[in-house]
Amino acid sequence: MIRKARAVWNGTGRAGTGHLFTESGVLAETPYSYKTRFEAEAGTNPEELIAAAHAGCFTMALAFRLQAAGYVATELSTEAAVTLEPEGQGFRVSRSDLSLRAQVPNLDEALFARLAGDAERNCPVSKVLNSIITLDARLI
Numbered sequence: 001m002i003r004k005a006r007a008v009w010n011g012t013g014r015a016g017t018g019h020l021f022t023e024s025g026v027l028a029e030t031p032y033s034y035k036t037r038f039e040a041e042a043g044t045n046p047e048e049l050i051a052a053a054h055a056g057c058f059t060m061a062l063a064f065r066l067q068a069a070g071y072v073a074t075e076l077s078t079e080a081a082v083t084l085e086p087e088g089q090g091f092r093v094s095r096s097d098l099s100l101r102a103q104v105p106n107l108d109e110a111l112f113a114r115l116a117g118d119a120e121r122n123c124p125v126s127k128v129l130n131s132i133i134t135l136d137a138r139l140i
Contacts, residue, residue, distance in 0.1 A: 003022075003023060004022070004023040005020060005021065005022045005023065005027065006020070006021045006022075007019070007020050007021075007032075008021070013034065014034045015034070016033065016034070017031060017032075017033045018031070018032050018033060019031055019032070020032055020044065020049075027044075030043070030044055031043035031044070032044050032045050032046075047082045047084050047093060048082075050080075050082050050093060050096070050125075050129075051080040051081065051082040051096065052080070053125050054080040054082070054096050054098065054123075054125045054126065054129070055078040055079060055080040055098065056125075057123040057124055057125035057126070058078055058080070058098055058100075058119055058120055058123045058125070058126065059076050059077075059078045059100070060123075061119040061122065061123035062076060062100070062102075062115060062116055062119035063076060064119075065115040065118060065119050066104060066107070066115060069111065069115060071104050071105075071106070071107050072104075072105075073102060073103060073104045074103035074104065074105060075101075075102070075103045076100065076101075076102050076103075076104075077100070077101045077102070078098055078099065078100045078101075079098070079099045080096050080097070080098050080099075081096070081097045081099070082095070082096050083095045083096075083097075083131075092131075093129065093130075093131050094131050094132065095131050095132040095133070095134070096126075096129055096131055096132075096133050096134075097133075097134045097136070098120060098133065098134065098135045098136070098137075099136045100116060100135065100136065100137040100138065101138055101140050102116075102137065102138070102139050102140065103139070103140055104139060107139065109139060112137065112139050113137065116135060116137040117135065117137075120133060120135045120137075
């Protein structure tokens with residue numbers, strides 16, 4: 001399986017602008033720029049997209065683990081907070097903090113913690129990130 005996305009950039013790093021496109025069409029001419037990345041201008045940025053990818057990947061991985069264990073979640077809600085920090089002349093994604101709130105009928109805390117931890121360690125996006133990953137998982 002191969003998934004594709006494309007970025008088009010015009011101008012300098014600070015004053016230029018770009019657009020993102022995905023093969024599925026979900027992102028089509030989606031703006032990104034210095035201001036969408038480091039200020040509050042409308043648009044997206046790479047770190048927001050990494051956060052969405054990590055939250056989505058982890059949550060789906062957990063749903064599969066729950067299913068294999070005989071459980072069906074009423075709801076799994078995950079927020080990923082990705083941190084971008086200066087490093088040398090550039091920046092690096094230093095961490096991704098996952099916060100999960102889960103409603104899973106009849107699931108005990110110990111099994112929940114084990115399944116959530118396994119999903120965090122083994123979802124493909126966790127594996128590709130070269131950063132600290134934390135997980136705050138709670139049954140509600």
